[in-house]
Amino acid sequence: IKEVFKELSFIITSLGLVIGEPKVSRVDLFVDFTTSYEIKNWDAVVWVSRAEKTNAYGIKREFSGWVIGEGGGISARLYNKTKEILKSKKDYLIPLWKELGWDGVSNVWRLEFQIERKVLKELSTLSIDTLLEHQKGLWNYASKHWLRLTIPNKNDSNQTRWPTHPLWTDLQNIPFSKKENITLKRISQERIPSDDTLFINGLGGITSFMALHKIMELDEGLGEYFAHAKRFHEYKGRNAGIGLKQYISKKVREKGRKFNTIDNRQLEGRNKAFAKAYKKAKDGE
Numbered sequence: 001i002k003e004v005f006k007e008l009s010f011i012i013t014s015l016g017l018v019i020g021e022p023k024v025s026r027v028d029l030f031v032d033f034t035t036s037y038e039i040k041n042w043d044a045v046v047w048v049s050r051a052e053k054t055n056a057y058g059i060k061r062e063f064s065g066w067v068i069g070e071g072g073g074i075s076a077r078l079y080n081k082t083k084e085i086l087k088s089k090k091d092y093l094i095p096l097w098k099e100l101g102w103d104g105v106s107n108v109w110r111l112e113f114q115i116e117r118k119v120l121k122e123l124s125t126l127s128i129d130t131l132l133e134h135q136k137g138l139w140n141y142a143s144k145h146w147l148r149l150t151i152p153n154k155n156d157s158n159q160t161r162w163p164t165h166p167l168w169t170d171l172q173n174i175p176f177s178k179k180e181n182i183t184l185k186r187i188s189q190e191r192i193p194s195d196d197t198l199f200i201n202g203l204g205g206i207t208s209f210m211a212l213h214k215i216m217e218l219d220e221g222l223g224e225y226f227a228h229a230k231r232f233h234e235y236k237g238r239n240a241g242i243g244l245k246q247y248i249s250k251k252v253r254e255k256g257r258k259f260n261t262i263d264n265r266q267l268e269g270r271n272k273a274f275a276k277a278y279k280k281a282k283d284g285e
Contacts, residue, residue: 023126030112049147073119081110113142123184135176137184143172
């Protein structure tokens with residue numbers, strides 16, 4: 001990958017001025033394998049996934065594989081690769097498989113995870129270097145947290161408690177990089193407000209306050225606004241006795257959890273102290 005990246009970078013920079021570093025827009029991680037398990041006999045219920053779509057496919061009415069999460073930020077394909085190359089003519093795979101022990105007869109299956117840029121960004125894997133370092137972390141996230149093959153338990157209606165299929169356990173343990181135990185945390189930023197929301201709509205309260213008090217200068221308006229807000233929270237607000245700083249701190253923590261931007265575990269001790277003080281003030285003690 002590094003050699004391809006180096007060659008492409010040379011070509012692109014020779015065409016004109018390039019500003020900024022290239023970003024990874026899509027990653028396809030896959031493994032080819034053989035198995036004695038009858039994959040064609042599985043039912044859709046065996047898959048436990050965060051995806052909404054689970055589809056089985058066939059070639060000439062013969063089962064050929066599964067596609068899970070089609071069209072989403074992450075999707076998975078488990079399909080019969082030996083049948084697929086009859087159509088795609090990717091015969092170069094055959095000697096590679098034989099070199100790794102394929103008997104030339106057994107069906108070769110491919111498990112492939114396609115991860116799009118949006119999810120790569122949430123997994124902090126947008127550069128070539130982080131991609132090479134995080135391949136195993138991406139595989140772990142996809143095969144352990146996003147999708148899992150299970151053995152159904154008729155006595156338990158909760159699918160998440162069903163045991164992992166032994167084949168899937170083997171696939172989860174496929175090595176992709178030296179960092180075998182790395183775990184990537186997906187941080188979704190979908191709910192983060194836009195700059196328009198922050199710096200246009202967010203100024204609505206301040207401009208209304210300034211108009212109400214006939215203040216035209218911004219510095220004066222901000223000072224008066226916070227002075228009034230401080231008095232309101234200390235004496236007139238619903239959180240009487242808590243104060244403006246405590247109120248803001250509480251709201252920042254809440255929104256930090258909502259936007260996945262603050263690790264609130266580091267603030268746990270202070271959270272408990274604040275909750276205790278809040279309850280005490282609220283009860284009038």
